[in-house]
Amino acid sequence: MDNNSHDKNLQNDLKFAVDLQKKFTGELGFLPKVALATYLERGCIDFAHENDERAGYILLRQMQDKRILSIVQAAVCKDAQRRHIGLQLLERGIENRSTGIEIVQAWCASDLESVEFWKAAGFVEICREIRGNTRNREMILFRRPKAAERPPDFWNIRSEEHTSELQ
Numbered sequence: 001m002d003n004n005s006h007d008k009n010l011q012n013d014l015k016f017a018v019d020l021q022k023k024f025t026g027e028l029g030f031l032p033k034v035a036l037a038t039y040l041e042r043g044c045i046d047f048a049h050e051n052d053e054r055a056g057y058i059l060l061r062q063m064q065d066k067r068i069l070s071i072v073q074a075a076v077c078k079d080a081q082r083r084h085i086g087l088q089l090l091e092r093g094i095e096n097r098s099t100g101i102e103i104v105q106a107w108c109a110s111d112l113e114s115v116e117f118w119k120a121a122g123f124v125e126i127c128r129e130i131r132g133n134t135r136n137r138e139m140i141l142f143r144r145p146k147a148a149e150r151p152p153d154f155w156n157i158r159s160e161e162h163t164s165e166l167q
Contacts (some may be wrong), residue, residue, distance in 0.1 A: 016054045017036050020057065021073070027054045027075070027109070028073050028075060031073065044060055045059045046060075046096065047089075057074070059071070060072065068108050069104045069105070071106035074089065076091065079164045105141060106118055106123065106141075107140060109137045110140050111140055118142040123143060126142065
């Protein structure tokens with residue numbers, strides 16, 4: 001693939017992620033376009049396709065504690081939901097970033113339908129808190145061990161897990 005094709009694909013992926021984020025403005029935390037572009041360039045975003053069209057994306061990044069993989073955003077187009085695309089994205093994202101990962105985690109507002117998705121995907125609730133977001137929503141921290149056995153510190157929460165800054 002030449003540089004022009006690569007750049008065009010990146011721009012198309014970025015446009016899709018920005019547009020889907022806007023469609024799910026009540027469900028996803030807002031990330032500026034420049035932040036999404038940075039995550040995309042770093043290879044932190046995976047896309048799902050259905051019928052040769054983008055159907056969703058997942059944005060994952062390792063925390064400072066490299067054993068923890070954090071799901072920053074995950075979204076599937078409304079017309080592609082309920083077909084296991086989200087689960088496939090999740091599993092592929094974890095598999096692609098498996099080196100040294102012991103814990104996968106995600107924050108989710110407690111009033112969203114997606115709480116049931118995280119539970120169905122094998123995640124357990126670790127804690128609830130109001131995270132100082134603009135909507136003052138209660139957020140749930142969900143975790144799932146990468147392997148069948150939970151690491152000894154699975155239930156521990158470290159202060160760095162409360163940040164969403166680019167690293």
